[in-house]
Amino acid sequence: MTAPSTTVPSLDVHGLAYAYPDGHQALFGVDLTVGRGERVALLGPNGAGKTTLVLHLNGILTGGAGGVTVAGLPVGKKHLAEIRRKVGIVFQDPDDQLFMPTVREDVAFGPAAAGLRGAELDAVVRRALERVGMEEYADRPPHHLSFGQRRRVAVATVLVMEPEILVLDEPSSNLDPASRRELADILRALDVTVLMVTHDLPYALELCPRAVILSEGVIAADGRTGEILADEELMARHRLELPFGFVPGSVV
Amino acid sequence: MGAGHAHKLYRHAHSPVHELPPHTKLAAVLGFVVVVVSTPREAVWAFAAYAALLAVVAAKARIPAGFLLKRLLIEVPFVAFAVLMPFVVPGERTTVLGVSLSVPGLWGAWNVLAKGTLGVAASVLLASTTELRALLLGLQRLKLPPLLVQIASFMIRYGDVITDEMRRMSVARRSRGFEARGVRHWGVLAKSAGALFIRSYERGERVHLAMVSRGYTGTMPVIDEVTATRAQWAYAASLPLTALLISLLGWTL
Amino acid sequence: MRSCKPFAGALIIRDVHVPDGFINAPVSVAAGVVAAGAVAVSLRGARRELDERTAPLAGLVAAFIFAVQMLNFPVAAGTSGHLLGGALAAILVGPWTGVLCIAVVLLMQGILFADGGLTALGVNISVMGVVTVVVAYALFRGLVLVLPRTRASVTAASFVAALVSVPAAAAAFTALYAIGGTTHVPVAKVLTAMVGVHTLIGIGEAVITMLTVGAVVAVRPDLVYGARGLTAPLKLRVDGELVDAAPAAAPAAGSGSPKKVWIGGLVTALVLAGFVSFYASASPDGLEKVAADKGIDAKVEDHAAADSPLADYGVKGIETARLSGGLAGAIGVGATLAVGTGAFWVVRRRRAHTETTA
Numbered sequence: 001m002t003a004p005s006t007t008v009p010s011l012d013v014h015g016l017a018y019a020y021p022d023g024h025q026a027l028f029g030v031d032l033t034v035g036r037g038e039r040v041a042l043l044g045p046n047g048a049g050k051t052t053l054v055l056h057l058n059g060i061l062t063g064g065a066g067g068v069t070v071a072g073l074p075v076g077k078k079h080l081a082e083i084r085r086k087v088g089i090v091f092q093d094p095d096d097q098l099f100m101p102t103v104r105e106d107v108a109f110g111p112a113a114a115g116l117r118g119a120e121l122d123a124v125v126r127r128a129l130e131r132v133g134m135e136e137y138a139d140r141p142p143h144h145l146s147f148g149q150r151r152r153v154a155v156a157t158v159l160v161m162e163p164e165i166l167v168l169d170e171p172s173s174n175l176d177p178a179s180r181r182e183l184a185d186i187l188r189a190l191d192v193t194v195l196m197v198t199h200d201l202p203y204a205l206e207l208c209p210r211a212v213i214l215s216e217g218v219i220a221a222d223g224r225t226g227e228i229l230a231d232e233e234l235m236a237r238h239r240l241e242l243p244f245g246f247v248p249g250s251v252v
Numbered sequence: 253m254g255a256g257h258a259h260k261l262y263r264h265a266h267s268p269v270h271e272l273p274p275h276t277k278l279a280a281v282l283g284f285v286v287v288v289v290s291t292p293r294e295a296v297w298a299f300a301a302y303a304a305l306l307a308v309v310a311a312k313a314r315i316p317a318g319f320l321l322k323r324l325l326i327e328v329p330f331v332a333f334a335v336l337m338p339f340v341v342p343g344e345r346t347t348v349l350g351v352s353l354s355v356p357g358l359w360g361a362w363n364v365l366a367k368g369t370l371g372v373a374a375s376v377l378l379a380s381t382t383e384l385r386a387l388l389l390g391l392q393r394l395k396l397p398p399l400l401v402q403i404a405s406f407m408i409r410y411g412d413v414i415t416d417e418m419r420r421m422s423v424a425r426r427s428r429g430f431e432a433r434g435v436r437h438w439g440v441l442a443k444s445a446g447a448l449f450i451r452s453y454e455r456g457e458r459v460h461l462a463m464v465s466r467g468y469t470g471t472m473p474v475i476d477e478v479t480a481t482r483a484q485w486a487y488a489a490s491l492p493l494t495a496l497l498i499s500l501l502g503w504t505l
Numbered sequence: 506m507r508s509c510k511p512f513a514g515a516l517i518i519r520d521v522h523v524p525d526g527f528i529n530a531p532v533s534v535a536a537g538v539v540a541a542g543a544v545a546v547s548l549r550g551a552r553r554e555l556d557e558r559t560a561p562l563a564g565l566v567a568a569f570i571f572a573v574q575m576l577n578f579p580v581a582a583g584t585s586g587h588l589l590g591g592a593l594a595a596i597l598v599g600p601w602t603g604v605l606c607i608a609v610v611l612l613m614q615g616i617l618f619a620d621g622g623l624t625a626l627g628v629n630i631s632v633m634g635v636v637t638v639v640v641a642y643a644l645f646r647g648l649v650l651v652l653p654r655t656r657a658s659v660t661a662a663s664f665v666a667a668l669v670s671v672p673a674a675a676a677a678f679t680a681l682y683a684i685g686g687t688t689h690v691p692v693a694k695v696l697t698a699m700v701g702v703h704t705l706i707g708i709g710e711a712v713i714t715m716l717t718v719g720a721v722v723a724v725r726p727d728l729v730y731g732a733r734g735l736t737a738p739l740k741l742r743v744d745g746e747l748v749d750a751a752p753a754a755a756p757a758a759g760s761g762s763p764k765k766v767w768i769g770g771l772v773t774a775l776v777l778a779g780f781v782s783f784y785a786s787a788s789p790d791g792l793e794k795v796a797a798d799k800g801i802d803a804k805v806e807d808h809a810a811a812d813s814p815l816a817d818y819g820v821k822g823i824e825t826a827r828l829s830g831g832l833a834g835a836i837g838v839g840a841t842l843a844v845g846t847g848a849f850w851v852v853r854r855r856r857a858h859t860e861t862t863a
Binding site for chain 3 (some may be wrong): 278281282288290293340341342360363364366367368370371372374375376378379384387390391397399400402403404405406407408409410411413414415416417419432434435437438439441442443444445446447448449450452453455456457459460463464468469470472479502
């Protein structure tokens with residue numbers, strides 16, 4: 001654990017278990033703490049419960065056992081609006097995230113829902129779009145953007161809320177190498193806590209000093225990303241495979 | 253299909269009609285159509301006058317006649333119905349070019365054709381001069397329940413996404429040598445539709461998650477508002493009011 | 506003339522997107538009031554069911570229905586049918602959201618594509634949204650109640666519900682035309698043709714609805730009303746062992762609605778179905794009688810069966826045959842709507858009540 005003990009961690013998950021209404025249980029007691037300013041990769045095979053865990057972080061899924069606190073605030077009905085402002089989730093498919101007719105309206109959605117209006121709203125929207133380099137596209141419909149551009153706008157829609165923790169679900173999926181690098185540059189430049197759910201292990205290594213493995217609904221490993229990726233036995237046990245020819249040690 | 257490019261009827265241009273606030277246009281078209289529908293069918297000249305009115309609007313909006321006429325094709329199924337009327341409707345008969353036709357049938361056909369065509373033409377003019385987003389804002393401004401407007405705007409936002417998915421599924425089917433030719437193939441088509449439904453519904457759930465993640469609690473935040481000045485209202489109202497005048501003449505003459 | 510082929514197909518099975526001027530003003534207005542009422546009630550109902558999820562879910566389902574209505578089902582050379590979607594929407598997302606989806610699709614088709622007249626919007630929503638959804642949902646719920654609680658029953662129920670909903674909509678449209686049609690076409694023939702053709706479409710609608718519902722039950726059973734209530738207790742994985750976890754929150758109450766309400770629903774469904782078919786057979790007689798009374802058409806008269814109770818009822822004590830025929834139509838449509846809507850109010854109320862007290 002690298003979190004400084006003096007500050008409240010950005011995220012604290014304890015004993016979290018959850019089953020879907022159809023009876024399928026996805027989480028079996030997850031414990032995870034992410035300190036302020038940390039960038040953590042959440043790794044795991046398909047069906048490990050990663051998405052389920054993410055949906056607990058801002059109280060979309062509730063009603064199981066255990067709990068989540070964000071910057072000391074318990075996730076629950078009482079602080080839901082505050083929690084959802086603090087936890088910025090960027091979903092995997094930007095088409096899901098960009099549901100408004102234009103980029104500008106989409107980025108404005110969050111702050112407007114929080115009550116911002118007029119010039120103030122315009123200013124925060126412009127600033128968020130600048131942070132991801134998309135300010136020229138403000139009046140375009142999301143449909144007209146490339147996938148990489150849509151992903152960046154999706155990040156902006158969340159950044160505009162000034163979140164405590166940024167949760168990215170497969171940020172590098174479907175991106176061409178240039179877009180992938182551009183996004184990495186943007187993420188590295190941000191001064192927020194990041195939890196990155198990914199199958200892209202080189203990307204995890206590039207961006208996140210720390211990694212955890214979620215497998216069969218529990219945290220199965222937690223440590224330095226380079227060390228975890230180098231542990232062949234651990235990786236194989238959790239169906240994690242590095243790309244052909246990629247040696248973690250050679251990068252760090 | 254121009255995937256996602258505004259919508260299929262919209263024609264980008266700068267004209268006094270394009271620049272009118274959407275809700276005034278919606279109200280004007282609705283008013284116009286109501287007037288047209290309540291005009292007695294015997295006042296044939298009135299319908300000619302309505303058509304002339306629409307032609308003026310089209311000219312002001314810089315909509316070419318060809319574009320407008322092509323869009324009127326949507327009415328074809330009912331035109332066919334109307335064409336049948338003179339043959340099947342009982343009543344006093346007349347002979348035109350050696351064919352025995354029913355007089356009430358002819359009137360009925362005329363009535364449906366004239367009113368239907370004018371209605372479609374007015375709607376086409378509205379749709380071709382108003383952007384989708386503006387139409388939705390206009391509907392909201394006209395006090396359509398906000399939830400209904402929200403549903404409509406999601407339908408519009410994701411209509412192309414889902415239609416694209418459907419097309420990709422069709423390409424996938426055809427790539428594997430499947431071509432739907434008859435009733436035998438309904439099973440396969442229906443299964444595609446089923447899969448499409450699940451995808452759509454699950455996307456709806458994901459969109460909802462994305463929305464609540466950004467603070468949505470059931471009402472859309474106000475980002476843009478449309479307003480109309482008195483002059484704009486008056487300008488828009490000139491269409492239905494002129495039509496009303498014609499209609500009144502049609503009733504009295 | 507190749508380009509005309511789609512239209513030829515459309516001509517036969519293209520569903521009733523009624524244009525302006527087809528149905529007279531009073532009936533259009535009445536249908537508009539019915540449609541507005543149904544939409545208003547559905548808005549409340551949907552909000553109660555889906556809460557803040559209403560807009561995205563209904564919007565996506567509406568987009569789906571919009572897309573799938575473009576999916577052509579080839580019938581025979583040159584002709585094809587397509588899904589109306591009312592039954593499907595009703596079964597999967599419930600009657601409230603179902604009505605909303607169809608209503609929005611029709612609204613957008615009217616405004617964006619000029620498909621269906623603006624003044625006929627009420628007629629279109631009443632016929633294709635309200636009647637289809639209400640009939641389909643009533644039948645579906647009723648059948649799911651009496652059949653054993655299996656997936657096969659859910660698919661069978663959706664088949665029947667969709668099958669009946671389409672000719673029911675056709676009959677409702679014909680009824681509206683009988684009351685408020687701007688031209689007196691021989692309604693018997695129209696009705697026979699409409700119901701006949703739409704029964705055929707109904708089969709297609711039923712097959713695709715059934716298969717769709719089947720696919721959804723297999724993947725997301727929680728989405729279909731009839732297949733809910735299969736939850737296991739939560740487990741914790743402690744040192745690789747599964748142990749029971751103490752439930753943190755009570756699971757949502759619901760599925761235990763009192764059986765007699767559903768029996769009531771089934772009776773409603775049967776009455777509804779019976780009424781629709783009954784009206785479908787009774788109405789042409791009444792309307793042909795109109796033609797006969799006016800001395801317009803002699804040859805249809807002898808096959809007009811005067812022994813139909815509704816025809817008798819309709820004619821009794823009312824002078825104008827036209828009015829009587831219209832009245833029969835009004836009774837048909839009105840009763841269908843009233844019984845359907847009333848039943849759902851009661852059922853919903855009861856459900857909401859059991860949920861709040863649970």
